Amino acid sequence: xxxxxxxxxxxxxxxxxxxxxxxxxxxxxxxxxxxxxxxxxxxxxxxxxxxxxxxxxxxxxxxxxxxxxxxxxxxxxxxxxxxxxxxxxxxxxxxxxxxxxxxxxxxxxxxxxxxxxxxxxxxxxxxxxxxxxxxxxxxxxxxxxxxxxxxxxxxxxxxxxxxxxxxxxxxxxxxxxxxxxxxxxxxxxxxxxxxxxxxxxxxxxxxxxxxxxxxxxxxxxxxxxxxxxxxxxxxxxxxxxxxxxxxxxxxxxxxxxxxxxxxxxxxxxxxxxxxxxxxxxxxxxxxxxxxxxxxxxxxxxxxxxxxxxxxxxxxxxxxxxxxxxxxxxxxxxxxxxxxxxxxxxxxxxxxxxxxxxxxxxxxxxxxxxxxxxxxxxxxxxxxxxxxxxxxxxxxxxxxxxxxxxxxxxxxxxxxxxxxxxxxxxxxxxxxxxx
Ligand code: URA
Numbered sequence: 381x382x383x384x385x386x387x388x389x390x391x392x393x394x395x396x397x398x399x400x401x402x403x404x405x406x407x408x409x410x411x412x413x414x415x416x417x418x419x420x421x422x423x424x425x426x427x428x429x430x431x432x433x434x435x436x437x438x439x440x441x442x443x444x445x446x447x448x449x450x451x452x453x454x455x456x457x458x459x460x461x462x463x464x465x466x467x468x469x470x471x472x473x474x475x476x477x478x479x480x481x482x483x484x485x486x487x488x489x490x491x492x493x494x495x496x497x498x499x500x501x502x503x504x505x506x507x508x509x510x511x512x513x514x515x516x517x518x519x520x521x522x523x524x525x526x527x528x529x530x531x532x533x534x535x536x537x538x539x540x541x542x543x544x545x546x547x548x549x550x551x552x553x554x555x556x557x558x559x560x561x562x563x564x565x566x567x568x569x570x571x572x573x574x575x576x577x578x579x580x581x582x583x584x585x586x587x588x589x590x591x592x593x594x595x596x597x598x599x600x601x602x603x604x605x606x607x608x609x610x611x612x613x614x615x616x617x618x619x620x621x622x623x624x625x626x627x628x629x630x631x632x633x634x635x636x637x638x639x640x641x642x643x644x645x646x647x648x649x650x651x652x653x654x655x656x657x658x659x660x661x662x663x664x665x666x667x668x669x670x671x672x673x674x675x676x677x678x679x680x681x682x683x684x685x686x687x688x689x690x691x692x693x694x695x696x697x698x699x700x701x702x703x704x705x706x707x708x709x710x711x712x713x714x715x716x717x718x719x720x721x722x723x724x725x726x727x728x729x730x731x732x733x734x735x736x737x738x739x740x741x742x743x744x745x746x747x748x749x750x751x752x753x754x755x756x757x758x759x760x761x762x763x764x765x766x767x768x769x770x771x772x773x774x775x776x777x778x779x780x781x782x783x784x785x786x787x788x789x790x791x792x793x794x795x796x797x798x799x800x801x802x803x804x805x806x807x808x809x810x811x812x813x814x
Pocket of ligand 1: 545554564587
């Protein structure tokens with residue numbers, strides 16, 4: 381099989397066979413196919429796409445390029461949750477302990493933050509001592525013992541994706557539905573759970589900027605999950621403004637702790653309850669989504685969800701005194717308000733720029749080598765649709781460096797729209813694909 385012929389075939393819009401797709405994925409993973417040929421093929425796929433059978437083969441070939449976790453020794457229906465990325469997204473921190481406290485086994489592999497979006501493992505490291513790199517045995521044992529474990533992606537999980545993603549990133553071929561589907565679903569299938577709930581974010585701070593493209597991606601991933609015999613659903617959620625009020629590592633963890641104690645922002649809790657009720661139904665603990673949501677609300681109200689959070693942080697070596705008393709988190713040196721220039725209503729808080737502003741304060745990474753400043757970020761005082769008076773803070777910038785704060789404030793001002801006309805609050809749940 382010659383790579384030249386396969387590039388030519390895809391360039392003419394023909395479908396690649398299962399054998400050809402495995403040949404390409406294996407060859408590229410093992411350095412037998414050079415970057416220049418793989419780049420040409422990626423660009424051909426970008427323009428000609430892949431049909432559903434090709435997408436499935438691509439996903440399976442990428443899944444099979446490395447380890448596949450065996451979670452069969454965990455009792456019950458194991459469930460994973462995945463977000464396509466957002467700003468202020470602390471959903472896993474709140475959702476995981478709630479449903480684990482109801483008895484749903486949560487075996488979650490999470491990533492680190494890159495660019496304007498944060499990563500769950502980085503946020504959990506706000507608890508000194510937290511171990512986000514469990515061995516497979518530790519991971520399985522912990523889910524069996526306390527129903528929840530969250531660990532970073534093991535090095536040999538879908539190695540084809542690591543190489544391919546890096547190449548896509550520098551060849552302008554990231555935003556193609558078949559390639560995104562293969563990338564995300566290969567990792568989800570290698571993580572070995574029985575069910576997957578996808579949070580497909582839509583809007584300014586998301587990968588998918590409009591509903592049409594998000595829906596296409598959601599349908600594509602759900603289709604591949606079903607072909608692979610998984611229970612799977614996708615929820616399209618709004619990411620035009622940051623989720624909740626806090627953006628930045630410690631600040632988001634504090635907001636998650638408050639949410640688990642019953643004081644969560646409405647938009648965050650809406651996403652948590654929608655995804656969580658779907659996960660509970662997949663777990664077969666409850667068959668009705670409305671009843672599942674009630675179980676979740678009860679777990680927050682009676683303190684079981686917060687107790688589970690403490691147990692989970694402690695089990696992975698984290699200092700739980702921080703969760704019990706948020707004053708233990710070291711605050712940033714400066715807390716600076718960003719005020720409204722006129723009376724009116726908030727029309728936009730562009731999520732991507734808020735994420736980039738938090739990153740520029742030191743709260744995120746441009747490359748995987750960057751070290752994160754845990755205490756910096758932004759806390760909103762207003763959300764889209766809220767009324768605001770001239771001089772009232774729209775948000776507060778938490779910074780450790782005056783020059784960086786000044787730069788972040790400029791960015792935030794450029795991403796905030798206040799105008800005299802009334803404006804609706806944002807609708808959080810945009811669509812559901814099952
Ligand atoms: N996230 C992934 O893991 N892969 C993609 O291709 C896009 C988003």
